[in-house]
Amino acid sequence: MADRRRVNIPFGPQHPALKEPESFLLTLGGEKILAAGVRLGYNHRGIEKACEERTYIQDLYLVERVCGICSHSHSTCFVQAVEEIAGLQIPKRAVYLRTLIAELERIHSHLLWLGVAGHEVGFDTLLMYTWRDREVVMDLLAALTGNRVNYGMNTIGGVRRDITPEQAGQILTAMDVLEERTRYYIGVVTEETTLINRLSNVGKLSYDDAVHLGAVGPTARASGVDRDVRRDDPYAAYEDVSFKVITDTHCDVYGRAVVRVLELMEAYSIVRQLLKKLPDGPVTVKAPRKIPAGEAVGRYEAPRGENVHYVKANGTDKPERVKVRAPTLANVQVVAHMLKDGYLADMPIVVAAIDPCFSCTDRLIAVAHAEPRPPETLTWDELRTYGIDWYRKRGVDFTHLNRTFGNGAT
Amino acid sequence: MADEQTLQVQLVEKFPFLHEKVRIQRVRRMYAAVPAENIAEVFDHVVKEMKFSILCAITGLDQGETLGLQYHLARVSGEILTLLISVPRQQPVVRSVTPYFPAADVYEREVVDLLGFQVQGLVPGNRYPLPDGWPAGQYPLRKDWKADSLKQGGGKKNEVADG
Known part of the structure; x- marks a missing residue:
């Protein structure tokens, strides 16, 4: 008989606690997680291959759809690499507007995260509050770009939309509103004892482990990695603005919450500085359709951490290779480490604390059949048997339990 | 700019075979093509002595006769050095860099799945990112691969056959 002190629990790929498909195999000893394995790839869509078959300008829109939350981070990272290869000098105003959208995106992403974190620990009031306030920045993004996500702001050689002085005024008003609300959230995160106790010492990641395992973004900064x-x-307009890099030494989920709420304050400050210094002039330069042969590595601090794009051009209007390394791919490996020795009940918040984005991570093939064929239909029993066999092959077998409790499955 | 040139000189002094192989593209961006047989010593030196202590990503390339593998290594101060090695398409064998960077695990599984690299020293584990039932010998990021190659069907049928 199998060792009853160790139980393997499959968690996902479809699970109510996970917002996107990913699969964890947890080995439990009682309530404690003894080991955790991660299986990714459920959102693999073949984007890198698809990029090679499309023109640069088509790729820009495709790459923007790598992620629904940090879409601007991917399109900016990509377009900066292409512009470097083409040797384009982008007008200052365009660079500032790109940076502006980037920070507005960070604000909406961090507010979104704070709400999700509240939800995962049963503090749904925080979810309702933050998501209500997030609408302020979402409305702003919609007014500036025409869309709440996937802004379509970038183009090769600049940005597609300028902003008016009235819009600049609206942004500043919104920043004041959000700053006041964020002061309240800083209070909630740093003073509300229920939240502090729930988040402290959960999902521990030491400084050494964060560096060794390659954590990025707020996850790394909350472990003191500066x-x-x-x-x-620096890229875009970040050399022209001053801001603090927020770090924290709690090394747990609590620290990750602190880093994100304080980063919101920095983002408001950056937005104000950008608008104050916003240069006049055109917002785009003419870009060639064919990009000369060359290569570039683009790097970008997305809300979730370092985003890396590699672009290789071959002189045609289509890239030779596009490679995307989204921040979650770097962080998800850290999660397995954080889960170890923690409790099963902490799993949702520990996973949520890296602000995972698995569609970014997997980015790349739904197995589309090249030739149309009749869809396969499985009956409920067939599907069930298929599922049981699938897990059995991987060492997860409930046959014994099913017999004991008389579920009838074999 | 001076910093990149210093790094370039240091690299060429230590490894004369890299003479004229190290290119500075712009501030903080350097590229070096390294003979595959020397990658182990260059990688070790660059990571340990030259403080390129962050592995940003690993990119696999289909270069026709050869497959290329690029390690994008960064220093805390922001410089990125991209080391490129080329290995024969018929036998694309490389050594794993997981002893230096445990996070390289999924990056290496990705080039195994998508380009057919064989990575020595990579511990057995879940594949990434293709489905478990993906047919053997199909490497989507190779230039000669088209989605038509899948007309035999992936997914469930093959998975059952594999088992």
Whole structure:
């Protein structure tokens, strides 16, 4: 008989606690997680291959759809790499507007995260509050770009939309509103004892482990790793603005919450500085359709951490290779480490604390059949048997339990 | 700019075979083509002595006769050095860099799945990112691969056959 002190629990790919498909295989000893394995790839859509078959300008829109939350981070990272290869000098105003949208995106993403974190620990009031306030920035993004997500702001050689002085005024008003609300959230995160107790010492990640395992973004900064691409490898307009890189030494989910709420304050400050210094002039330069042969590595501090794009051009209007490394791919490997020795009940918040985005991570093939064929239909029993066999092959077998409790399955 | 040139000189001094192989594209961006047989010593030196302590990503390339593998290594101060090695398409064998960077695990599984690299020293584990039932010998990011190659069907049928 199998060791009853160790139980393997499959968690996902479809699970109510997970917002996107990913699969964890947890080995439990009682309530404690003894080991955790991660299986990704359920959102693999073949985007990198698809990029090679499309023109640069088509790719820009495709790459923007790598992720629904941090869409601007992917399109900017990609377009900056293409512009570097083409040797384009982008007008200052366009660079500022790109940075502006980037920070507005960070604000909406961090507010979204705070709500999700509240929800995962049963504090749904926080979810309702933050998501209500997030609408302020969402409305702003819709007014500036025409869309709440997938802004379509970037183009090769600049940005597609300018902003009016009235819009600049609206942005500043919105920043004041959000700053006041964020002061309240800083209070909630740092003073509300229920929240502090729930988040403290959960999902521990030491400084050494964060560095060794390659954590990025707020996840790394909450373990005291002082890294931020915006400062270390500046791009867009970040050299022209001053901001603090927020770090924290709690090394747990609590620290990750603190880092994100404080980063919101920095984002408001950056937005104000950008609008104050916003240069006049055109917002785009003419870009060639064919990009000369060359290569570039683009780096971008997305809300979730360092985003990396590699683009190789071959002189045609289509890239030779596009490679995307989204921040979650770097962080998800850290999650398995954080889960170890924690409790099963902490799993949802620990996973949520890296602000995972698995559609970014997997980015790339739904197996589309090249030739149409009749769809396969499984009956409920067939599907059930298929599922049981699938898990059995991977060492998860409930046959014994099913017999004991008389479920009838074999 | 001076910093990149210093790094370039240091690299060429240590490894004369890299003479004229290290290119500075712009501030903080360097590229070096390294002979495949020397990658182990260059990688070790670059990571340990030259403080390129962050692995940003690993990119696999289909270069026709050869397959290319790029390690994008960064320093805390922001410089990125991309090391390129090329291995024969028929036998694309490379060594795993997981002893240096445990996070390289999924990056290496990705080039195994999508380009057919064989990575020595990679511990057995879940594949990434293709489904478990993906047919053997199909590498989607190779240039000669088209989605038509899948007309035999992936997914469930093959998975049952594999088992």
